[in-house]
Amino acid sequence: MLKFKKIFILSQLILILLFISCEDSANQEPVQIKEFEYLGYEFLDNKIVIYTKNYNAEIQNIKVNSSTYSAIIQEENYSEMTFDNKGNNKASLKIELEDSVVSKLLVNPKTEFTQRNINNVFDIKINETVFIEETSTTLTLIDVGEDSRCPDPKDNNPTTSNPGTCIHKPKTLIHIKISSPKYSQFDEFFYKEQLSDYNFFYGGNNFSIIEISPEILELNRLIPKNDYSVTMLSKVN
Structure with a gap:
């Protein structure tokens, strides 16, 4: 009888240990593989x-x-x-x-792309790629669109009695890709307002979008894509 009691107690202990082990396994969070x-x-x-x-x-x-x-x-x-x-x-x-x-x-990029220097203003056309050696930065202008600039952006009087010719907020949509070693690629769309620069930081560069060319000589003027260029400035952070 004593022998059977010992066997019973031992079996109960094994079941308890198995239950605890399974509970611990269930509570463990799965190992997450970080995204490459x-x-x-x-x-x-x-x-x-x-x-x-x-x-x-x-x-x-x-x-x-x-x-x-x-x-x-x-x-x-x-x-x-x-x-x-x-x-x-x-x-x-x-x-x-x-x-x-x-x-x-x-x-x-030193041999394949147009070279541009830091702290200097430069122009870039659609589908052109430039290289800034000081920060090992490659920049490509992908597209320019939604051009709502005005011939005279300051003629913005909103009154109905004497309305200006540019009562909306004139701006242009720009798509740029930028790459610098050790940084995730910059691939962004943003609006550059006609009366102000657009500033942003990437890869050790402080960029400014200064101007869109050619000028808008009349409202709703259709400009061929190949005629567009963007004037930019890059400064070291």
Whole structure:
């Protein structure tokens, strides 16, 4: 009888331990895999550096010109991978993720794009790309639209007895893409008001959109896309 009692007590203890173990497992939060993010690249002397966030070598594979990196620096969630490059101004980047593969053509912005200097005003046309070497920044003007500028934007008298010719708020929609190493790509639409600059910060640059050209000589004038240019200024933060 004593033997059966011991067996019964032992079985109860095992059941209690199993219950506690299952409860602990149920309360544990699942391990979350942080989302991988590509943060651009740099062409250096005989090297190409790829910048990423949340890189995990167990589930991701990155190659440049079909080769793996020769060195890697990882700090917290950020990684810098250095690949050998024999002086080429173009390279192929392949990023293999868990559920997709991303391929990109990398070009040396110093040789492939128009060069612009920091702290200098410059003009850029639609589909043109410029490179600011001081901050390793590449900027592309994608589009200009919804142009509601006025020939005389200050003629804005709202009175019905003597209304001005520009009683609305004249502005222009601009679409710009900007890339700088170690930053997520800037890909934004915004309105530039005719009577004021549009200012924003990205990648170590303080940008100002100063002017849209050509001028509006008459209301509702249709300007061909190829004729548009945007005057900008970039300053170091």
